[in-house]
Amino acid sequence: MSPPSQPHNRDAHQAGSTPAASDSCAASGEPGTSQRSARAWLLRVATLVLVAGLIVSALAKATLIGPLFGDVDLELEGGVQTLLVGASHAACAFNPEVLSGDALGQVVSVARQAELMLSTDAKLEALLDDNPGVRRVILAVSPIHMATWQDEHLFGRSPHSRAQIMDYYPLYGEHTRALLPLSNPDVLLAALKYDFGVPFNYTDDTGLYVRHLLGQMQPQHYRFWGGYTPPGGTHVAQRWADFVIKKYFYEDGEVGGVSELAIQSLERLAQRVHERGIQLVLVDTPAHERFRVAIPERHKLAYAALLKDLVERFPTIRIVNHADMALPDEWFYDPDHLNRGGGEAYSAILLETLTELLAEES
Amino acid sequence: MIFSTFSFLLLFLPAVFLAYTLALRSERVRTAKSVLVVASLFFYWVGSGAFFGWFVASVLFNYVLGRRLSLLRERGAARAARLVLTLGIVGNVTLLGYYKYANFTIFNLNMMFDLEMTYLYIVLPIGISFFTFQLIAYLVDSYRGLTSHYGLLDYLLFITFFPQLVVGPIVHHNDVVPQYQEMGRKTQRSSSIALGLFLFSVGCAKKLLLADPLTRWAQEGFDHTELLSMVEAWAASVSYTLSYYFDLSGYADMAIGLGLLFGISLPINFNSPYKARNFADYWQRWHITLSRFLGDYVFRSIYKKGGGSALFYVAIMGTFLVSGFWHGAGWTFVVWGVVNGVFVAMSHAMQRREWALPLPLAWGLTFLGVVGVRVLFVSSSFGDASDVFVAAFDWSSFSLSGHTYLAIKQPAYMLAGLAIVFLLPNSNRLRERFRPDWRHALVTAGLMLACLFDMSRPMDFLYFQF
Numbered sequence: 001m002s003p004p005s006q007p008h009n010r011d012a013h014q015a016g017s018t019p020a021a022s023d024s025c026a027a028s029g030e031p032g033t034s035q036r037s038a039r040a041w042l043l044r045v046a047t048l049v050l051v052a053g054l055i056v057s058a059l060a061k062a063t064l065i066g067p068l069f070g071d072v073d074l075e076l077e078g079g080v081q082t083l084l085v086g087a088s089h090a091a092c093a094f095n096p097e098v099l100s101g102d103a104l105g106q107v108v109s110v111a112r113q114a115e116l117m118l119s120t121d122a123k124l125e126a127l128l129d130d131n132p133g134v135r136r137v138i139l140a141v142s143p144i145h146m147a148t149w150q151d152e153h154l155f156g157r158s159p160h161s162r163a164q165i166m167d168y169y170p171l172y173g174e175h176t177r178a179l180l181p182l183s184n185p186d187v188l189l190a191a192l193k194y195d196f197g198v199p200f201n202y203t204d205d206t207g208l209y210v211r212h213l214l215g216q217m218q219p220q221h222y223r224f225w226g227g228y229t230p231p232g233g234t235h236v237a238q239r240w241a242d243f244v245i246k247k248y249f250y251e252d253g254e255v256g257g258v259s260e261l262a263i264q265s266l267e268r269l270a271q272r273v274h275e276r277g278i279q280l281v282l283v284d285t286p287a288h289e290r291f292r293v294a295i296p297e298r299h300k301l302a303y304a305a306l307l308k309d310l311v312e313r314f315p316t317i318r319i320v321n322h323a324d325m326a327l328p329d330e331w332f333y334d335p336d337h338l339n340r341g342g343g344e345a346y347s348a349i350l351l352e353t354l355t356e357l358l359a360e361e362s
Numbered sequence: 363m364i365f366s367t368f369s370f371l372l373l374f375l376p377a378v379f380l381a382y383t384l385a386l387r388s389e390r391v392r393t394a395k396s397v398l399v400v401a402s403l404f405f406y407w408v409g410s411g412a413f414f415g416w417f418v419a420s421v422l423f424n425y426v427l428g429r430r431l432s433l434l435r436e437r438g439a440a441r442a443a444r445l446v447l448t449l450g451i452v453g454n455v456t457l458l459g460y461y462k463y464a465n466f467t468i469f470n471l472n473m474m475f476d477l478e479m480t481y482l483y484i485v486l487p488i489g490i491s492f493f494t495f496q497l498i499a500y501l502v503d504s505y506r507g508l509t510s511h512y513g514l515l516d517y518l519l520f521i522t523f524f525p526q527l528v529v530g531p532i533v534h535h536n537d538v539v540p541q542y543q544e545m546g547r548k549t550q551r552s553s554s555i556a557l558g559l560f561l562f563s564v565g566c567a568k569k570l571l572l573a574d575p576l577t578r579w580a581q582e583g584f585d586h587t588e589l590l591s592m593v594e595a596w597a598a599s600v601s602y603t604l605s606y607y608f609d610l611s612g613y614a615d616m617a618i619g620l621g622l623l624f625g626i627s628l629p630i631n632f633n634s635p636y637k638a639r640n641f642a643d644y645w646q647r648w649h650i651t652l653s654r655f656l657g658d659y660v661f662r663s664i665y666k667k668g669g670g671s672a673l674f675y676v677a678i679m680g681t682f683l684v685s686g687f688w689h690g691a692g693w694t695f696v697v698w699g700v701v702n703g704v705f706v707a708m709s710h711a712m713q714r715r716e717w718a719l720p721l722p723l724a725w726g727l728t729f730l731g732v733v734g735v736r737v738l739f740v741s742s743s744f745g746d747a748s749d750v751f752v753a754a755f756d757w758s759s760f761s762l763s764g765h766t767y768l769a770i771k772q773p774a775y776m777l778a779g780l781a782i783v784f785l786l787p788n789s790n791r792l793r794e795r796f797r798p799d800w801r802h803a804l805v806t807a808g809l810m811l812a813c814l815f816d817m818s819r820p821m822d823f824l825y826f827q828f
Contacts, residue, residue, distance in 0.1 A: 038552035041798030045559065048807035053814070185369055203575060203816050207770070232586055 053198070061197020064205075068212050069170040069194050074219040075130040081105030082136040084228075085124055087115040090140035092230035092337045093285040098347035103355040104136065111140065112226025116150045116164055117265035118179070122171040123224060124269060128276060137273055138281045138354075142323060143258070143295055143303040144336060146266070150259040155181055162186045166201060167223045169194050179261070230343040236288050236332045258302045267310070274314045281354065282307065284323040286346060291335035292323065320353055322346075363408045365616045366566050368817060374405070375620075382624055383550060391545050395515045398624065402522035406489070409528065413461075413487035420457060421521050424450060424497045425514060431501065432510035443505055450501040458494045461487055466691035489528030491688055495655050496521055500535055502659060509535060516542040525620035529613045531631040532651040534658075541626055549625035556798050558622030563809040564789055565615025568608040570813045572779055576605035579769040584740055586767055587749035592760045594767045595753035601772060603736045604779040607636065610649065615789045634788045636732065639724040641705035642713070644732060652685070660684050671714075678710070679703040689739070694747065698738045705731055 082104040084094040090111030100107040110123060120139070128134060153160040161184065169190035172180070180187045192198045199205070204223070211217045219225060273280045311317050331342025338346055363370050378401040385394035407414045427450040434443040461484055468479045500520070503509050512520075512535070519542050520535050521527075541549075583590055583598025590598065614631035621628040631650050638644035645653050665677035679700070686699020712718070719727070734751075741747035753759060787795070796802060 035552045038556040038798045041556050041803055042552065042559065044800070044803045045807050045810070048803060049810050049814075052807065052811055056811070056815070189368065199815050201816060203571065232589055 057196065057198045059197075060199040060202075064209050064212065065194065065197050065199060068208060068217070072126060072170050072219075072222065073130065074127050076108060076127075076219065078106055079133050080108045080131060081134060082107040082138060083124070083127060083134055084109040084111055084138050084140075085120050086111045086140035087120070087145055088113045088337055089142055089145060089285040090138075090283075091226055091228060092333065092339070092343050093140060093283075093346050094138065094350070095228050095344050095347035097228075098344060099138075099351050099354075101351070103351065103358055109228045110226050111228070112224065113229065114153065114160060114164070115224075115226065116153055117146070117259075117262040117269070118150070118154070118176060119164060119168040119171070119224070121265045121269040121272070122168060122173065122176050125173065125272060126171050128272070128278070134278060136279045136281065138283060139269070140285050141266070141282050141307075142284050142287065143299045146258045146262045146303060146306065147299065148257050148259045150262045154261070155184060162189075165190045166193065171224060228343070230338055230340045231333045232340050234330050234332060234339060235334045236290065236329050257299065258306065263306060266306075267313075270310055270314050270317060274316060279316060279318065280314070281318045281320060281357075282310075283320045283350065286322050286325045286327050286331075286338065288329070288332050288335035289326070318357055320350070320357070322350070322353075325349075363405050365562075365613070365620070366570050366813065366817060371814075371817075374401070375623075377401075379623060386545075386547055386550055386625075389547050392515065395519055395542065395545065398524075399515065399518045399522060402519075402524040402527060405524040406522065406527060409488045411485070413485075413490075416457065417487065417493075420454070420497070421493075421518065423453065424501060424521075425517050427453075428500055428504035428509055428512075428517070431504035432507065435505065435507045436510070447501055447505045451498055454494050454497050454501075458490055460484075461490055463687075463691045492526075492528065492530050492532055493521055495532050495652075495688075496535075499655065499659060503535060509539075512539055513543075523621075523626070525617040525624075525626075526628055529610070529617070530649075530651055531614055531617060531629050532655050533628060534651075534654070537629050538626065545625075550623075551625065553798070554622045554625055557793065557796050558619040560619070560796055560802060560806050561615050561622065561789060561793060562619030563806045563813065564792060565612040565617075565619060566813040567809040568612030568615065570816050572775065572782070573605045573608035573612055575771070576601045576775055576779065577609065579772045579775075580605055580740070582769070583767040584742075584746065584750070587741070587746040587753070590750065590753040590767060591765060592753055592756050593762065594765050595750050595756075597768050597772055597776065599733050599737050599750060599754065600776055600780075602740050603636075603733045604776065604783065606736060606740075607632070607783065608779065611789065618789075630790055632788070633790060634783070636729060636783050637725070638728050638732075639721060640709035640712070640728055641702065641731060642709035644728060645702070645706060656681050656685055674710070675707050678707050682706065694738055694741055694744060697744075698735055701735055701738065705735075 082099070084090055084096060084099070084107060086094075088111075090109070091113055094109055094111060096107040096109045110127065115123075124137065153164055155161065165180065165184070165186045166189065169177075182188070189200055193200045202209075208217065208221060211221055220227065270280055307319060311319065327338075327342065327346065331338055331345060333339035333342070363374060365371075378397065381397045381401075382394050385391075385397055403418070406417060410417060427446055430446050431443055431450075434440075434446060464484055465481050468481055471477055472479055500509060500517075509517075516539050517535075520533065520539050523533075523538070526533055580598045580601035583594055584602070611632040618628045618630070629651055633647040633650065635644055635648035638647055661677050661681045664680050665673050669677075682699040682703030683696065684699070685702070686696045689695045689698070718724070737750050738747050741750065
């Protein structure tokens with residue numbers, strides 16, 4: 001973009017010269033010999049990739065992937081009584097430190113951004129199996145949480161799909177795995193990694209491997225774990241509200257709506273918790289007014305009908321509806337999520353509500 | 363579709379390669395070209411969604427205009443040709459303008475006149491900035507009478523050839539159409555396939571093993587600019603500087619490698635830009651094909667030889683202003699373009715006066731400048747950029763521990779990245795030194811394997827957004 005003098009790329013190959021004339025291996029001998037040696041070279045590379053790949057995979061399966069992901073141990077220290085679960089709403093609004101205390105006992109957050117209900121259910125199952133002392137599960141839900149982005153993240157062959165399947169696959173039971181579409185290459189890749197040991201994603205896993213080898217692996221080190229992770233800052237202008245709505249619901253009547261898969265997963269989660277005698281509290285976390293008014297009415301109605309049906313089937317479920325709670329602008333990160341300060345302040349309000357709720361029940 | 367994914371590497375590429383090779387071996391050149399065109403259209407369709415129809419219409423529309431321009435030129439109808447050319451350029455710029463700048467315009471109108479206009483839900487079509495440049499260049503050169511001998515298939519291949527369609531290198535028709543016209547049984551040779559595979563593995567490793575993790579960590583910092591400490595601000599800025607280079611040059615290596623798999627030579631796009639000793643030098647090494655395009659079609663349309671110093675500097679500023687707008691619809695990009703223009707103008711002014719700084723100082727200042735303009739480039743607002751600049755020089759926040767937005771592995775990756783950038787030969791050199799021997803086989807297989815084993819979480823290429 002400078003005045004157009006030619007780039008002084010003394011080592012540059014310019015386009016227009018044919019590769020056969022310009023590439024160095026063609027110049028390294030007789031043309032026929034050169035082509036033969038190139039073919040032999042290609043065969044050599046293919047063999048090396050195949051053989052080394054098989055050896056590395058076998059070693060990885062035996063020494064790292066098998067022990068680390070084969071039987072995921074999620075036992076928590078300190079007698080945890082309450083689990084905070086869900087996707088970004090829970091990760092931004094539920095501060096476990098504020099919520100821990102006499103009313104809820106020791107509280108741990110395993111909420112994670114963009115976590116599908118299907119994955120929340122799978123994670124909760126593993127956690128409840130390993131932690132029989134848990135008495136209460138608090139799950140953040142909302143119309144947007146149950147929307148069809150869940151399906152797209154799973155079936156859409158997007159980076160979200162890859163992240164969701166690769167991260168959570170070890171937790172998925174037979175039932176969940178049967179739901180996963182085999183047409184999605186990500187499912188195949190996850191199976192290859194966890195079932196056959198092909199160490200996909202090894203750079204991300206390096207930290208886990210090192211901790212595992214040093215005997216310092218803890219449940220919270222797994223990528224599916226999550227926690228209380230609200231962002232800082234405030235972006236609640238109308239254009240952000242429009243953007244967030246369009247991002248998740250697109251144009252009304254086109255793609256949005258309540259996901260059947262999310263409904264089934266939520267019902268299974270409720271059933272699971274109910275069978276274990278654990279209390280389930282569904283919290284509709286606060287959303288900014290600009291966001292609430294933009295949610296299409298039919299999504300709200302479908303969502304309300306879903307909750308009503310759940311409560312009828314599982315009467316022990318408690319619902320805390322804080323969606324319409326008017327909170328200061330500066331508590332929000334965007335129109336749909338609280339920020340760090342907002343999460344902390346809101347958790348104090350939620351604790352009061354839950355304390356009253358539990359007192360009424362007792 | 364991203365090159366560094368299993369679906370591309372294990373499904374798309376082998377299928378296209380096989381069909382193309384069979385067609386060429388049986389001397390069906392038109393079939394071979396058709397295979398590449400259909401594959402390229404499929405490649406674009408996968409990533410472009412609803413825009414695909416517009417893309418095809420635009421490509422065909424430009425072909426018709428190009429033919430018309432050639433015809434008018436032959437008949438000496440200069441005025442009509444100018445009209446057709448204007449129509450074509452306006453059409454291309456309008457399409458680009460709608461998809462890229464409509465919401466930017468609404469934003470500015472809302473700001474200036476206190477309006478409440480609703481933003482449009484527009485998804486930026488992948489690669490639109492790149493192929494629009496190629497289409498405009500084709501029209502301009504048709505007007506100049508340089509493309510009259512191009513057939514439809516060669517033209518389609520020039521615009522759509524999938525290795526360079528979405529992120530460049532931006533090819534001039536003269537780079538590739540003669541190769542398509544000469545395509546034959548000997549176009550695709552084992553030696554070029556071997557070299558292509560080697561370059562592809564180098565590019566893939568740059569992208570997956572270096573650019574992706576560095577981008578993730580840098581973005582984490584730039585998402586929380588108001589909270590960054592001094593060390594974090596520098597780490598995020600340098601990480602982004604490195605990741606942009608590895609990402610874009612990695613893509614270029616892969617594109618050139620893929621081209622060679624099909625026997626097509628694409629132009630180089632990078633030549634160790636961070637070794638530049640001033641900004642003029644930097645822009646001759648960074649995104650070379652974009653520089654060439656802007657030089658040929660913007661700079662030269664403003665400045666003619668003997669036009670005087672003032673016009674020379676005006677042309678530089680004009681060129682970089684266009685570059686800023688081309689890169690993104692936002693005032694940060696415009697200012698980024700202006701700052702680059704000022705730095706390049708300063709470099710030329712110094713060269714004309716034969717002022718030269720000692721090499722280490724010149725290089726150091728240039729690299730600092732590159733990091734600085736990268737901060738502007740990646741920040742979502744001037745406020746974010748300002749936060750990063752302030753934090754970078756805020757000694758009160760200096761600390762070697764307790765960092766939230768500095769990943770554990772980040773310093774090691776940064777050091778490795780800097781070492782590769784400054785100490786190792788670049789891809790052009792590697793290409794020159796390539797021999798089909800055991801050493802190169804081990805390197806290629808090792809890089810391919812390392813990439814394959816780290817391919818489950820690929821990120822989009824950073825320039826997909828332009």
